[in-house]
Amino acid sequence: MDAAAKKQLKITTCKVRMGIIESVYNAKSGHPGGSLSSADIVTYLYFNKMNVDPLNSQWEDRDRFVLSKGHVSPCLYSVLAHRGFFPVEELKTFRKVESRLQGHPSMRYTPGVDMSSGSLGQGISTAVGMALGAKLDGKKLRVYAVLGDGELQEGQVWEAAMFASAKGLDNLAAVIDNNNLQIDGSVAEVNSPYPIAEKFKAFGWNTVEICAHSFDEIEVAFKAAEEFKGKPTAIIAQSTKGKGVSFMENQCAWHGTAPDKEQYEQAMGELRAALETLGVKD
Amino acid sequence: MADNIKIATRDSYGGALVELGAKNGRLVVLDADLAAATKTGAFKKAYPERFFDAGIAEANMMCIAGGLSTMGYTVFASTFAMFAAGRAFEQVRNTIGYPRLNVKIGATHAGISVGEDGASHQCCEDIALMRTIPGMVIINPADDAEARAAVFAAAEYEGPVYLRFGRLAVPVIFDSDYKFEIGKGVRLRDGGDVTIIATGLMVAEALAARELLQSEGISAAVINMATIKPLDEELVLEAAAQTGAIVTAEEHSVIGGLGSAVTETVCKTGSSVPVLRVGVEDVFGRSGPAAELLPLFGLDAANIARKAKEAIALKK
Numbered sequence: 001m002d003a004a005a006k007k008q009l010k011i012t013t014c015k016v017r018m019g020i021i022e023s024v025y026n027a028k029s030g031h032p033g034g035s036l037s038s039a040d041i042v043t044y045l046y047f048n049k050m051n052v053d054p055l056n057s058q059w060e061d062r063d064r065f066v067l068s069k070g071h072v073s074p075c076l077y078s079v080l081a082h083r084g085f086f087p088v089e090e091l092k093t094f095r096k097v098e099s100r101l102q103g104h105p106s107m108r109y110t111p112g113v114d115m116s117s118g119s120l121g122q123g124i125s126t127a128v129g130m131a132l133g134a135k136l137d138g139k140k141l142r143v144y145a146v147l148g149d150g151e152l153q154e155g156q157v158w159e160a161a162m163f164a165s166a167k168g169l170d171n172l173a174a175v176i177d178n179n180n181l182q183i184d185g186s187v188a189e190v191n192s193p194y195p196i197a198e199k200f201k202a203f204g205w206n207t208v209e210i211c212a213h214s215f216d217e218i219e220v221a222f223k224a225a226e227e228f229k230g231k232p233t234a235i236i237a238q239s240t241k242g243k244g245v246s247f248m249e250n251q252c253a254w255h256g257t258a259p260d261k262e263q264y265e266q267a268m269g270e271l272r273a274a275l276e277t278l279g280v281k282d
Numbered sequence: 283m284a285d286n287i288k289i290a291t292r293d294s295y296g297g298a299l300v301e302l303g304a305k306n307g308r309l310v311v312l313d314a315d316l317a318a319a320t321k322t323g324a325f326k327k328a329y330p331e332r333f334f335d336a337g338i339a340e341a342n343m344m345c346i347a348g349g350l351s352t353m354g355y356t357v358f359a360s361t362f363a364m365f366a367a368g369r370a371f372e373q374v375r376n377t378i379g380y381p382r383l384n385v386k387i388g389a390t391h392a393g394i395s396v397g398e399d400g401a402s403h404q405c406c407e408d409i410a411l412m413r414t415i416p417g418m419v420i421i422n423p424a425d426d427a428e429a430r431a432a433v434f435a436a437a438e439y440e441g442p443v444y445l446r447f448g449r450l451a452v453p454v455i456f457d458s459d460y461k462f463e464i465g466k467g468v469r470l471r472d473g474g475d476v477t478i479i480a481t482g483l484m485v486a487e488a489l490a491a492r493e494l495l496q497s498e499g500i501s502a503a504v505i506n507m508a509t510i511k512p513l514d515e516e517l518v519l520e521a522a523a524q525t526g527a528i529v530t531a532e533e534h535s536v537i538g539g540l541g542s543a544v545t546e547t548v549c550k551t552g553s554s555v556p557v558l559r560v561g562v563e564d565v566f567g568r569s570g571p572a573a574e575l576l577p578l579f580g581l582d583a584a585n586i587a588r589k590a591k592e593a594i595a596l597k598k
Contacts, residue, residue, distance in 0.1 A: 060354065107352075107381050115352065116381040122373055125342045129349020132334065136310070137353065156373075159342035167334075 001219050005048070009215050011278050012082060013043045017244045018271045019078030019091045025264040027095035030103070033254040035075035037179040037212065037239040038146055042067075042075050044218045045144055046083045054084035057111045063141050064130045066115045068123025069148035069177065070104040071256070076113070077101050085112035121154030123147070124174060128164045131172035131232070142226065145174045150182030152193035158203065164232045165204030172232040173225040174205075177212060179241035181252050200234035212239030245270055288451035292390040294429035295447050296321025299358060299388075301430075302437050303329045308354060309437065312347055314340045314361040319449075320390040322360045340365040344373040344385075351383040356437055359385060363392035363446060367408035378442050379415040386436045386443045392422075393533035394562060394579050395450035395483065397572040404567035410538025412444045413511050419464060420511040422446040422532070422540075424485035425455040428508055431462035439464060446482065448533075450572045453486045455506075467514035473503035476590045477521035477528050481507045481540045484531035484560070490583035491531075495590055502590055510540050518547045522555040527593035529558050531586050533576075536561035556596035558589045 001009075016039050024030035042065075046052065050063040067076045074094060081088040086100070093099035100109045104118025114130075117123040127145035134141050151157060164172055176196055184190050193199070197207040206228045210217035218237075225233035241255070242248030245267040259267055275281075303309050303325055315338045317323040326333040336343035340361050347359040359366070366389040367374070378385045389408060396404045412420050421436065421443065423429035429447060436443040455470075467479070471492055480488035485506045492502045503525055505517060522528060528548065530541035541559030548557050562579050576582055 064352075066349075115349065116377065119372060119376045121341075122345045122377045125345030125373075126349035126352075126377060128342075129346035129351075130353055131349075132346065133350045133353030133355055136332070136355075156339075156341045156345070159336075159339035160345075163336060163339070163342060163346065 001215055006215050007278060009044060009047065011275065011280050012047055013040050014271055014275045014278065016043050016075070016078045016082055018268060019081060019088060020074040021245065021259065021264060021267045021271065023074040023077060023091045023094035024258045026092040028258045029095060030074050030258060031071045031256045032074065032259070033181070033241040033248060033251065034069060034148060034177065034179065035072040036243045036245060036248065037241045038072050038075045038177045039243065040213050040215065041175055041177070041218060041237060042079045042146060044215060046079045049222055050144065051141065054112065057085060061139060061141055064114045064127070064143045066123045066127040066145040067105055067117050068127070068145050069120065069151055070118030070123060073103065073105050076105055077110070080110070080112040120148070120151040121156035124157055125160040127172060127174070128160045128169060131164070131169040132167060134171055135169065141171070143172045147174055147176050149176055149178045149180060149187050149193055149196065150190070152176065152196065153191050161200065161203040161205065168230050169232045170229050173222065173235060174232065175235045175237055177239050178236055179239040181241045181250070181255065183252070183255050185252060196236050197234070204231060206231045206233040207236060208233060209236045210238070212237035213243055244274065287454040289426040289454055290449055290451045291423055291426065291429035291447040292321045292449060294426045295388055295390065295433055295445070296324040298430040298433035299325040300328045302434065303332065306356060306437065308356055310334070310350055310355045310357050312336055312343050312357065312359045314338060314343045314365065316361055320360040320388065322388070340370045341373045344370040345377045347385045348377040348381065348383045351385050357385050358388050360388035360390065362403060363389035363405035363408040364403055367411045367444070368405060371411050375415050379418055382417055382441050384440055386445060388445050388447065390447040391449045392446045393448060394567045394575050394581060395448050395533060395572040397449070397575060398569050400569035401566040406535045406562045406567065407538070408446065409510055409534050409540065413538060413543065417441060418511060419443040419509065420446070421464065421509050422482040423508050424482055424506055425452060427454065427456035427458055427460040428462055431460055432508065435462050435464050448483055450483065452483045455486060462508065465509050465512045465514060467505050467507040467517040469503065469505050469517070471504040473501040473525065475501045475525060475527070476594050477503040477505060477525045478531060478586060478590060479505045479507050479518065479521065479528060479540065479544055480531040481510060482533050484533055484581060487581065487583045488531050488586055491586035491590065494583055494587040500590065500594065507540060510543055513543045513547060515547045518544050519551060522548050522553055526597050527556050529560060529586060529589045529593050531560040533581055534561050536563055554598050556593045558593045560586050560589050
């Protein structure tokens with residue numbers, strides 16, 4: 001990735017993070033921690049990888065995206081808004097009665113959402129169904145899913161993993177956002193899913209381990225996934241929950257809590273400062 | 283009624299899928315290691331490239347069906363009713379019902395007539411569970427002709443449908459040119475004293491009950507209510523007005539199924555028409571041959587006739 005492209009991605013991701021904070025602050029509820037940890041990956045996918053058309057969100061040959069960890073909807077919504085699927089201003093309506101932005105993603109409400117999700121473990125299965133459908137049609141499109149590391153505790157994830165490799169769904173890449181925290185504590189304390197890569201390998205997947213916040217590594221991982229034939233790829237992405245907002249980083253408490261006014265201003269201030277270091281005045 | 287011919291509706295389902303597969307190249311069938319029993323095996327044999335076995339993983343199968351349907355396929359997902367509506371309830375609710383996806387759930391081995399496998403596999407709660415999902419269409423066909431017609435109608439319909447089939451061979455009631463319409467009940471017999479509203483294999487029993495009642499000088503109308511949701515409320519209210527007493531009959535719990543749906547419909551008009559329900563009385567089933575279990579659990583003509591007389595006695 002050249003320096004200019006990387007800088008642009010950093011700027012976009014910073015704006016995506018501001019959108020996340022804006023959404024959750026205005027809704028007075030939602031899940032900022034995991035939204036911030038997934039932001040770089042989802043932004044990269046929608047801006048630098050996936051073949052999508054914001055003006056034709058139902059285009060049938062588009063690449064598909066499933067947010068299996070559906071509670072981090074603020075991340076998906078912010079990325080979709082910045083990509084042009086709907087106005088960025090609309091993020092402020094998140095979780096409100098008249099809004100198209102439901103608490104968890106709904107394909108019937110929001111342009112650009114390919115699959116309703118939110119009940120953990122189900123999204124990856126739907127992505128498997130999409131990948132199977134694409135293969136059956138001989139379409140070249142690819143399917144991407146993002147899962148939480150806590151989500152791996154759902155048995156259905158492994159039903160999906162077994163099926164995807166048995167059918168050789170190499171058009172599917174699943175990212176595990178490994179921020180190591182869930183509601184009740186660290187994933188290792190609650191019910192350890194580790195070692196994650198070894199588990200996916202044992203289920204017949206190609207695996208890649210990366211840092212979730214390095215665009216160089218993200219790019220290499222998705223390229224490797226695309227080139228690997230015969231097996232789906234699991235990208236285990238080590239991340240920081242709350243990434244980009246100092247007081248939210250690595251704090252369980254920010255899994256599903258909205259910032260108050262003071263915290264909102266601090267968070268936005270930090271993100272604006274980050275934008276300024278990239279030469280952008282918000 | 284065509285005499286002596288008995289066909290299990292699961293066989294009708296398998297046969298109809300093969301017919302549909304020839305006409306619709308975008309029809310895909312999924313099963314969860316029960317293709318031999320659900321009879322989707324016939325489709326597998328005819329169109330192996332459009333059949334996928336999820337293995338013993340019903341939750342995953344339902345969500346794969348959801349994902350596949352978003353790629354422009356009409357998907358039939360099959361397993362026993364116990365696992366389709368029971369085990370995978372939340373997957374069906376959240377990943378098929380909520381996004382209104384074009385998935386047809388072909389649930390076989392519903393009810394007590396599963397027989398020897400016993401209570402763990404005798405699902406008498408599926409209609410109740412599926413009724414609570416907004417937008418879910420529920421069809422419980424009575425015989426071979428209706429089951430085939432229901433499969434065709436479900437494939438034509440855009441959206442989620444729960445189709446309920448049985449393991450036991452049941453009498454053929456309708457001709458092969460039988461017309462089926464989703465949401466429409468069918469008045470099979472007229473009568474003045476009481477209306478029996480039946481679904482599934484209880485329709486044949488309702489017709490037999492009518493004969494029993496007739497021999498006692500009681501005139502019973504019989505309605506076949508294959509679609510339980512959306513319910514043909516107009517027909518129910520017409521029956522209530524015409525006969526002043528209703529008995530429902532279903533191979534399902536008396537809680538939450540056809541009997542509940544009919545009762546809710548009659549009650550909301552402020553009517554005092556009695557509605558008595560024949561069904562499984564809030565108990566688990568048990569092992570045994572289906573032919574012995576059905577009367578044991580009150581799912582027969584004799585019990586329908588008994589309840590009909592009780593309903594008539596309750597008339598104001």
